[in-house]
Amino acid sequence: MTTLHDDMDLKTAASQAAPARRPAATDLLQRRPELASLFLLVAICIAVAVVNPAFLQASSLVDMGRASVVTGLFALGVFAILAAGGIDVSFTAIAALTMYSLTLMVLTVAPWMPMSLILVLSIVSGAILGAINGLLVYGLGVPSLIVTIGTQYLFRGILLAFIGTVWLMELPPQMVAFGKASLFDFETANGAIITLPVYFLVFPAAAILTWLLFQRTLMGRAIFATGGNAEVAARLGYDQRLVHVFVFAYAGALAGLAGIVHVSANRMANPFDLVGSEIPVIAAVVLGGARITGGTGSVFGTVVGVLLITVVNNVLVLVGIPSTWQRVVVGSFILLAAAFFVTRQRQFHSESIK
Amino acid sequence: MSKLPGSDEPFLQLRGIHKRFGGVHALRGVDLTIRTGEAYHLLGENGCGKSTAIKIISGAYEPSDGEIVLDGRSRRALTPLMAMEAGIETVYQDLSLLPNLTVEENVALGEQLVGGKGRLLRGLDRRRLVETARRALTEVGLDPTPALMRTKVADLPLAIRQRVAIARAIACEARLVIMDEPTTSLTRHEVETLIEVVGRLRAQNVAVLFVTHKLEECYRIGGQAIVFRDGQSVAQAPIDSFSRSRLAELMTGRPIEAQRYRRAAPQPEILFRARGLSAGRHFEDVDITLRRGEILGITGLSDSGRNELSLALAGHLPLTAGELTIAGEKVRIARPADAIALGIGYVPEDRLSEGLFLEKSIYANETPLILDRIAGFLGLLDDRKGRAEARRISAEMQLNTDDIDLPVGALSGGNQQRVLIGRWLSIEPKLLILHGPTVGVDVGSKDTIYRAIQAMSERGIGLIIVSDDLPELLQNCDRIAVMNGGRIVDELRAEGADEDRLYQTMVASERDAAE
Numbered sequence: 001m002t003t004l005h006d007d008m009d010l011k012t013a014a015s016q017a018a019p020a021r022r023p024a025a026t027d028l029l030q031r032r033p034e035l036a037s038l039f040l041l042v043a044i045c046i047a048v049a050v051v052n053p054a055f056l057q058a059s060s061l062v063d064m065g066r067a068s069v070v071t072g073l074f075a076l077g078v079f080a081i082l083a084a085g086g087i088d089v090s091f092t093a094i095a096a097l098t099m100y101s102l103t104l105m106v107l108t109v110a111p112w113m114p115m116s117l118i119l120v121l122s123i124v125s126g127a128i129l130g131a132i133n134g135l136l137v138y139g140l141g142v143p144s145l146i147v148t149i150g151t152q153y154l155f156r157g158i159l160l161a162f163i164g165t166v167w168l169m170e171l172p173p174q175m176v177a178f179g180k181a182s183l184f185d186f187e188t189a190n191g192a193i194i195t196l197p198v199y200f201l202v203f204p205a206a207a208i209l210t211w212l213l214f215q216r217t218l219m220g221r222a223i224f225a226t227g228g229n230a231e232v233a234a235r236l237g238y239d240q241r242l243v244h245v246f247v248f249a250y251a252g253a254l255a256g257l258a259g260i261v262h263v264s265a266n267r268m269a270n271p272f273d274l275v276g277s278e279i280p281v282i283a284a285v286v287l288g289g290a291r292i293t294g295g296t297g298s299v300f301g302t303v304v305g306v307l308l309i310t311v312v313n314n315v316l317v318l319v320g321i322p323s324t325w326q327r328v329v330v331g332s333f334i335l336l337a338a339a340f341f342v343t344r345q346r347q348f349h350s351e352s353i354k
Numbered sequence: 355m356s357k358l359p360g361s362d363e364p365f366l367q368l369r370g371i372h373k374r375f376g377g378v379h380a381l382r383g384v385d386l387t388i389r390t391g392e393a394y395h396l397l398g399e400n401g402c403g404k405s406t407a408i409k410i411i412s413g414a415y416e417p418s419d420g421e422i423v424l425d426g427r428s429r430r431a432l433t434p435l436m437a438m439e440a441g442i443e444t445v446y447q448d449l450s451l452l453p454n455l456t457v458e459e460n461v462a463l464g465e466q467l468v469g470g471k472g473r474l475l476r477g478l479d480r481r482r483l484v485e486t487a488r489r490a491l492t493e494v495g496l497d498p499t500p501a502l503m504r505t506k507v508a509d510l511p512l513a514i515r516q517r518v519a520i521a522r523a524i525a526c527e528a529r530l531v532i533m534d535e536p537t538t539s540l541t542r543h544e545v546e547t548l549i550e551v552v553g554r555l556r557a558q559n560v561a562v563l564f565v566t567h568k569l570e571e572c573y574r575i576g577g578q579a580i581v582f583r584d585g586q587s588v589a590q591a592p593i594d595s596f597s598r599s600r601l602a603e604l605m606t607g608r609p610i611e612a613q614r615y616r617r618a619a620p621q622p623e624i625l626f627r628a629r630g631l632s633a634g635r636h637f638e639d640v641d642i643t644l645r646r647g648e649i650l651g652i653t654g655l656s657d658s659g660r661n662e663l664s665l666a667l668a669g670h671l672p673l674t675a676g677e678l679t680i681a682g683e684k685v686r687i688a689r690p691a692d693a694i695a696l697g698i699g700y701v702p703e704d705r706l707s708e709g710l711f712l713e714k715s716i717y718a719n720e721t722p723l724i725l726d727r728i729a730g731f732l733g734l735l736d737d738r739k740g741r742a743e744a745r746r747i748s749a750e751m752q753l754n755t756d757d758i759d760l761p762v763g764a765l766s767g768g769n770q771q772r773v774l775i776g777r778w779l780s781i782e783p784k785l786l787i788l789h790g791p792t793v794g795v796d797v798g799s800k801d802t803i804y805r806a807i808q809a810m811s812e813r814g815i816g817l818i819i820v821s822d823d824l825p826e827l828l829q830n831c832d833r834i835a836v837m838n839g840g841r842i843v844d845e846l847r848a849e850g851a852d853e854d855r856l857y858q859t860m861v862a863s864e865r866d867a868a869e
Contacts, residue, residue: 219474221455221463228454235414235450237434237467242474295454 034289034301058186068310072203073258074281077251079302085227085294086144091255092274093155099259103269122260130252134245168269179264211299227295284309371420382585391559393577399796403585413437441529449519453508458487465526490525513544530561620648625816631676636662637840644816651827654837668700669693699778703790712763717744747776768799
């Protein structure tokens with residue numbers, strides 16, 4: 001087909017696809033918005049390291065590594081749900097219910113249970129609770145925000161009403177051991193030993209698994225398809241019920257796992273814990289380039305978002321900014337990111353008009 | 355399951371299909387026969403059951419009664435997956451592309467989905483994805499460069515998107531491709547390309563079923579016409595055996611002649627004058643003169659600047675230069691509210707997303723511009739007055755319902771368009787800009803809309819119709835201006851103007867501008 005019009009169409013398509021016409025950096029940012037957050041992350045790290053070199057010591061890096069695990073697991077789950085066009089605010093309640101019930105069960109009836117089985121159980125029970133979310137969202141046809149606000153209350157209510165309100169200060173020994181197990185030991189200048197725990201590996205492992213899910217399976221594409229346009233995805237034969245149940249169960253599984261990691265790391269199980277910490281997690285995912293309207297984002301971006309939030313939460317103290325200012329900083333970042341994404345979209349629209 | 359080529363058995367037959375939605379009997383005994391390698395045109399007014407029939411063929415709806423014979427096997431209903439496995443693919447009017455996925459994914463994911471019987475928990479074969487996409491894109495005449503393949507669909511121009519949608523349809527060995535109003539939003543040269551693609555599909559023994567309102571294109575493509583009326587199939591025969599008026603009569607059940615609607619002449623007084631209008635790179639140095647009661651048509655390819663010009667006149671796009679006068683007085687239009695205050699109305703092309711509140715009632719959609727008039731004591735809205743106004747507007751626009759509380763989303767395209775025009779009539783506009791007034795509207799409703807347009811002009815309203823439907827402009831306008839490359843390149847009297855010459859001007863001038 002070699003008519004003039006065709007050639008022109010192709011040129012238009014190619015020029016919109018190829019970076020040639022725009023500066024490379026702008027184009028890259030348009031396609032990979034998370035790079036802006038990455039840049040911010042690197043800039044903050046450099047700035048803080050210059051002001052206070054203590055930041056680069058093993059102790060603070062390990063602290064941050066530890067702190068990122070639970071947020072990271074939550075964030076990967078939230079990313080999967082955002083990619084499918086939904087939102088979840090119940091994951092902390094799933095984590096709290098799973099971790100407390102499981103810890104209580106191991107303490108009272110199954111002290112023999114090996115740590116590996118505890119971890120598997122946390123994943124399975126988290127997945128079941130998440131699947132309930134998915135079935136409700138699909139079955140009721142109600143926005144997932146409403147459904148998960150409901151289940152957050154429900155799961156937390158069940159925990160506090162039926163399972164317990166007492167802090168468990170004495171954990172089962174296998175969980176204590178899991179929390180302490182060392183991957184690396186560092187000796188600081190003043191002779192103290194800093195430990196990077198084994199459970200730190202859970203976050204990168206989960207990130208790689210999530211990446212494989214999205215890049216290498218049909219389900220990953222189906223999740224994005226649903227987030228892009230659920231009605232169209234259904235029309236094209238993507239089983240919407242399966243996608244909904246899967247994506248919420250996946251987030252639930254990660255939340256359940258995060259719960260047990262949280263307990264093991266803190267060496268106690270507090271039933272009032274975790275719930276209320278949803279917003280920073282969602283903020284991390286959004287800073288990682290996922291749009292709240294669904295269908296976008298990446299695992300890499302989510303990891304960057306988690307690191308950014310973790311760094312901001314941990315380093316401001318090092319440079320003498322009061323911790324109460326963390327919120328101001330995170331809030332400004334989110335607004336900046338939002339403004340950035342909006343201008344990005346407007347630019348696109350004004351170009352596509354012609 | 356594959357039949358010998360030349361075997362006489364049809365690929366698909368619908369026999370006595372009925373479909374009821376609650377109390378609505380949408381299909382009342384539909385028969386149709388489809389053979390591979392042939393083109394079909396499903397014709398009929400809006401609401402005649404065309405879309406319902408398509409959804410039954412593609413497996414989205416289950417028929418209430420009747421028989422579907424697919425590849426010689428009789429079935430009561432199809433599922434989307436069954437239809438896809440049999441090679442039935444639908445290019446919906448909205449194209450059903452996923453904006454956030456890449457071209458290659460949009461084209462070729464379906465093949466892997468169908469290959470795995472819809473199971474999702476499977477690995478994704480990237481290499482096959484790329485191969486399939488490359489083959490399908492080539493077949494629709496797109497060059498599958500890596501840059502194009504990895505572009506997100508949201509970043510593509512509309513005409514390319516449509517070909518991507520067709521590429522998706524044929525990516526998994528399609529045997530029947532259904533196209534729902536494929537040319538509605540295409541310019542004429544894009545339509546030519548589409549017709550070429552269809553020819554290629556037929557040569558590969560694929561059947562193509564068009565759902566369309568554009569009879570001209572049906573004759574150009576050829577094949578069989580299937581005519582629906584009131585949920586029944588009333589005819590199926592080679593399209594050349596029907597005259598245009600016979601087809602229109604079959605569709606509406608009443609004779610409709612393709613006459614020139616324009617009878618009245620403009621009044622001498624100049625209503626609106628624009629001098630040297632420019633808006634960035636969209637258009638420049640445009641002059642327009644419009645008399646009271648005059649109808650001016652503006653046409654051009656979709657990138658000619660005609661869309662932006664109409665937006666600018668309505669205050670939706672800022673002007674960078676130029677002078678506007680209304681009834682001799684200099685005016686400025688910077689925002690939509692300025693245009694409305696000056697009595698300039700704008701009926702957008704995409705009435706669904708830009709014009710109507712779909713979930714709101716006819717009443718609410720007809721009265722938003724006259725809230726001050728229906729406001730009573732303390733500025734509270736006087737419901738009785740408002741309802742009376744809405745009833746008056748509905749009657750004037752000849753809506754097919756008396757129920758002004760009906761949500762607009764439940765109306766047919768033609769009736770929705772009339773609601774929108776009626777809204778502007780409520781403020782007695784001086785100038786009304788109609789952008790694609792009959793896009794996606796059936797023959798019968800077109801007639802009503804054209805009559806309404808003529809009636810408005812006789813009341814002294816100046817009208818600008820922006821459209822690429824040349825017969826529409828020729829039938830309704832006093833003058834037609836052809837735009838290209840952001841300029842008006844030709845202007846001629848509509849009466850007796852030659853459609854081919856208009857088209858040549860549009861295309862020829864584009865070629866000049868491209869050089």
